[in-house]
Amino acid sequence: MMFKFLLRISRFFRTVSPALALLVLAPSCRRIPLHDALSGVYLKLDIRLQAITPEDLDPEQYPLFREKLAGKMPRQVRACFYDLLTHELVAEDYLPAGGGFVDVPAGTYDLLVYSLGTETTRVTDAGSRAGAYAFSGGSGSQIKTRAGEGTGAEYPVIFEPDHLFAGRIPDAVVPVRAGTESPVVLETEMTTLLETYTFEIRQVEGVDRIRQADVYITGQAAGKYLWDRRFPGKACAIGFSCGTDAENGRLFSVFNTFGKLPGTRNDVFLHVLASTHDGLRFQWTFNVTDQFDNPDNTRHEIIIEEPLRVPEQDAGGIVPTVGDWNAEIVEIPL
16 A cells, blocks of 8 residues: 555655756746847948039030039948047948948947048048048149249149038937837938039130140139048149130039138139140140139039130240159249
8 A cells, every 4th residue: 555655755756856947947938039239220321422514514514524513322321429528439330322220339329430442532540530641642843833033822732522421419418228229210311522614715825726724723622621621721722624615615514622721811823734636745734713703603513714725836935844754843933
């Protein structure tokens, strides 16, 4: 009898023990949502291409200047996250031009976003918020103007910059992400750092004799800071090519600049260096400071109304030489 009793008790515990174990363990197996250290933040970017379509440009030449006028949509941007106190770069991410999810630790930052893939415009010193600086490389040549017997200003010539778009969000909050929460959206508008101007000499007799014309414009800023868009302290000259319109007797072009360097003593001179099919080389010089400083010049047009004549072979002329790669001084008498 005792043996049968013990056998029944043994069978009972073998049957009941698993059920008791489940009851005991059930409260400790509930799912607890965990917080990820990385953010669930979507950065939405609105890149504003310029909508400039001058009606007075030659229709055949206009496609050549379209990207100068409006810029082109970049493929990628860099998002820089800066510490609010030290203003030093603490995180960064690379995104498509339309935006995307950023993968940075939670926190509050000053956020700077700028486009990548430019040809001549470069960005340096982005390790600090105030140091991020856009510039165009130097061509290796200089223009030195001379006024009467005194020596004028000397300008290093830089390559014409191409459009770089930048936007910023002060005090951008990147929250801690919960698995069930929707992502936070940060949005900023990105605009170009450059100013785009059209240039035109409207009355040129014998323009069909010009084989090539290059323009150098002085008094321009050598670059621009991305965060507050302030200028550095030194002026430069920008060189670009110029088109000819034989049918209407004019020279015209479109050029990009970081802007005229501020200053009441900063005059802007526009130098046209041209060569004819016969090999003659000559120059024209114009003071266009008033057109740059005119607040009503909202279309950014530089227009020369003075009638000009292209010299013929036996008329003589001066022969300035401006090299794209060799450092040299070009003295232009005013």
